[in-house]
Amino acid sequence: MxxxxxxxxxxxxxxxxxxxxxxxxxxxxxxxxxxxxxxxxxxxxxxxxxxxxxxxEPEVTWKAMVWRPEIMPKHRFALWMLAQGRLRTKDRMEYEPNKECDMCRKQVESNQHVFFECPVACELWCKVKQWLEIQHDFRSFEELQQIFAEHYKGHTWKMKARHLGISSSIYYIWEARNKCRFHNVVPDVCWLFRKVQIHVFRFVDVAQMMAGRRPQPWQHGGRHAGGQG
Ligand SMILES: [Zn+2]
Structure with missing residues (x-):
């Protein structure tokens, strides 16, 4: 058949x-x-x-980014789905008459648009990149994973924080998209950024306490403490 x-x-x-x-x-x-x-x-x-x-299955290049141990399961799932372009955006819904992105109402909603072109995502990436000192630009998941595979390897506190920042941003963007689509909640980028910071702080604090070190979280506004590179 x-x-x-x-x-x-x-x-x-x-x-x-x-x-x-x-x-x-x-x-x-x-x-x-x-x-x-x-x-x-x-x-x-x-x-x-x-x-x-x-x-x-063909060998995929995003595995190392998705399977880092510090990433929590629900964030990993969102990252894994995005890596495969499988998050259910409107461009993939055959019977959805209105294909417009609910967050900006400017373009067709796709995985690419929601995470890398929508003004909500772009503004959040800008804040997260500045805070975690990520120097490189990325305009697609392909570019994001290539940049991280090349420039943000390793397991220092700072690297872990960067990966946590990226994976939690992806999760919170998708959460904001769903709240906007299904509950008409207008995304608040400052609040999304705060949630990313809380998530990263929590991990770094707990991990450092377990290692018997005094917590040295990132400072708000781009400065950092602890870790290398
Ligand atoms: Zn949009």
Whole structure:
């Protein structure tokens, strides 16, 4: 059965999975045998399936940025979805008549627009970059991950704070977009920036206290203390 435009997203996804299974098998019978083998051990079935599909995906460059241990799970999920361009913006909604971004009402809402072109996001990035001393400009997720892979590696306090600042900004931009779209809440960039700062401060304070050091959080306004580079 071939994929049709009228199929539901779930059916489309199941057909894609079936096609991938058949790609690596000589026929339907062989694909069925593979499924039986995977799940014969009961407990390892999901792991076997995961390893099969993971091995077939092309190598991605954003992994190092998404899987840093300091990033909290819900922020990581937003980052992971954005890395794949899969956050459900209006450009991806077939039946949405109004494609306009709710935050600025100027352009079509897309992953690219919400996070890198919308004035709300641009103003927040400006504040976060200045505060965390990130010198480079980025206008897409591709550019963001390339810059971080090249210039913001390592695990000093300052690097961790930068990665926390970026990942939490992405989460809070998406949260602001949802509040605007579904509850008509106008985004307040100063409040979004404050939330990013609170998140970074909290992590750095707790981590330094656990390491037996006196907390030395960033100062408001771009100065910093503690860590290197
Ligand atoms: Zn916008």
């Amino acid at each position: 071939a994929k049709k435009d009228s199929d539901s997203p779930l059916i489309k996804r199941l057909l894609e999975i079936r096609s991938k299974l058949l790609e690596g098998s000589s026929d339907v019978g062989a694909a069925n045998m593979k499924l039986i083998e995977w799940f014969a051990g009961a407990e390892n079935g999901v792991t076997n399936a995961y390893n099969f599909f993971k091995g077939r």
